[in-house]
Amino acid sequence: MDVLILLKALILGVVEGLTEFLPISSTGHLILAGDLLNFNNARGQLFEIVIQSGAILAVIWEYRVRIASVLCGLGRERLANRMVLNLAIAFLPLAILGLLFKKAIETYLFKPVPVALAFIIGAFFILWAERRKHTVRVQTVDDMTPLDALKMGLAQALALIPGTSRSGSTIIGGLFFGLSRTAATEFSFFLAIPTLLAATVYSLYKERALLTFDDIGMWSVGFIAAFASAFLCVRWLLRYISSHDFTPFAWYRIAFGITVLATWQLDLVNWSVS
Numbered sequence: 001m002d003v004l005i006l007l008k009a010l011i012l013g014v015v016e017g018l019t020e021f022l023p024i025s026s027t028g029h030l031i032l033a034g035d036l037l038n039f040n041n042a043r044g045q046l047f048e049i050v051i052q053s054g055a056i057l058a059v060i061w062e063y064r065v066r067i068a069s070v071l072c073g074l075g076r077e078r079l080a081n082r083m084v085l086n087l088a089i090a091f092l093p094l095a096i097l098g099l100l101f102k103k104a105i106e107t108y109l110f111k112p113v114p115v116a117l118a119f120i121i122g123a124f125f126i127l128w129a130e131r132r133k134h135t136v137r138v139q140t141v142d143d144m145t146p147l148d149a150l151k152m153g154l155a156q157a158l159a160l161i162p163g164t165s166r167s168g169s170t171i172i173g174g175l176f177f178g179l180s181r182t183a184a185t186e187f188s189f190f191l192a193i194p195t196l197l198a199a200t201v202y203s204l205y206k207e208r209a210l211l212t213f214d215d216i217g218m219w220s221v222g223f224i225a226a227f228a229s230a231f232l233c234v235r236w237l238l239r240y241i242s243s244h245d246f247t248p249f250a251w252y253r254i255a256f257g258i259t260v261l262a263t264w265q266l267d268l269v270n271w272s273v274s
Helices: 003-019 026-036 042-050 052-062 064-073 078-108 112-131 146-160 166-176 181-206 213-240 247-265
Strands: none
Touching (some): 003 213, 026 112, 064 078, 112 247, 146 166
């Protein structure tokens, strides 16, 4: 296996793990990083989607006791049944819209400049959410109703626009809908499990012709890097939200988006646009 390919896999794995659960868009960062690393062909795009499973494993491990409790109580305990129902409801909007519009979105929006614009626009929604009066109606994930779950699912569907951020859409949407910061963040974590696993399985099936045994080293490096960095990020984020808001992430998004647009406009970086 080419050492350069392994290095690219390591970098992209770390980028995926560090950005998947923060409101800064892992897809956006991966598109930009893949563009810089010249790894944005079909093989690279499949790799970027599949290494999400490493990040998801980090969430599953962090919440392994809670997940095991839900699975063991399914069909017998009200809270376990409600959690599974809520996740199923929240998963549907993105799944349906993704199947309908995935090709068009990938054709027109999976480019650095549209991603940069989405970074900036999304930042202003975060600032708006943090500066408005936040009335908490739902303290914990267990307090959520199916209607709350549907609203979160609709918010997550905005993440079909690369650069918007799946976690950002659900967390900030949760704040608008009256969820506590902790409830919105934790539900975003739980919702990521079926959402990203489904995306991984779908991509593997659709692009199975691109899979070769020669890429096992690349997959392994990316998976491990995504898992390790995501695990550290999830632990950090849970501590962070106990005493901070998401405003710094908004300013980061604005600075990052402006940097991409400026380097494109000044022709300092040969971003691929069409």
